[in-house]
Amino acid sequence: MLALVGSTRKQFVSNLEEFLKKHDHVWSGWTYRILPRDLVQLEEQKKELGYFLLYFHYRKSCGGSGDIESIAEIDDWSTDTGSLESPEPSYTIQDELDWYNQKNVAPAKTWVRITQVNYPRLPPRASKD
Numbered sequence: 467m468l469a470l471v472g473s474t475r476k477q478f479v480s481n482l483e484e485f486l487k488k489h490d491h492v493w494s495g496w497t498y499r500i501l502p503r504d505l506v507q508l509e510e511q512k513k514e515l516g517y518f519l520l521y522f523h524y525r526k527s528c529g530g531s532g533d534i535e536s537i538a539e540i541d542d543w544s545t546d547t548g549s550l551e552s553p554e555p556s557y558t559i560q561d562e563l564d565w566y567n568q569k570n571v572a573p574a575k576t577w578v579r580i581t582q583v584n585y586p587r588l589p590p591r592a593s594k595d
Contacts, residue, residue, distance in 0.1 A: 468507040470540075471521045472496060475528040479536050481559050483583050491541070491581045493558045495566055495574030500545040508543070517541045520578060537586055542579035549573030 485492045500508065511518045517539040524530020544553050550573070552558040552566075557579075566574050 467511060468504055469519055469521055470500075471523060471534070473525050474522050476524050476530060476535075479522055479524075479583060481561065482538070482580060485559055486580070486583065489557060491557060491579050493552050493554055493577050493579055494538075495550070495552065495558075495562060496576045496578065497572040497574060499547055499575040500543065505545070512541065517581065520580075535585065537584045538578075538580045539582040539584070540578045541581050543576060545576040547575065550575060550577055553577055553579075 482492055482494065508518050520538045520540050521534045522536045522538065523532060523534045526532040542553075544550055552563060552574075555563060565571060
């Protein structure tokens, strides 16, 4: 099983959740592309489960713990080596569309279609003592 991990802010995930209360999915852009070898595994997972998981860890620099705090279910995606537009702008948070339309911002190379955000019960971090 292949898992993807993305660094983000709590507010971003809160925005996804709010959007999902009104819609059955939301598209989100990422500045990395999914490598061809990984696409094969993701396609297999999609056939088996109907989705793959994207784990979000919340950056310490933005007030997060640095740990994985939420998980998104992804049921579709678009990826390329160049800049991509959202596959469905009407199912994309406007702030995100505005972000990727700015100059001097890394382009979205992957768009993922998120259908659900979950909060896992993770064991507490081990002490370094």
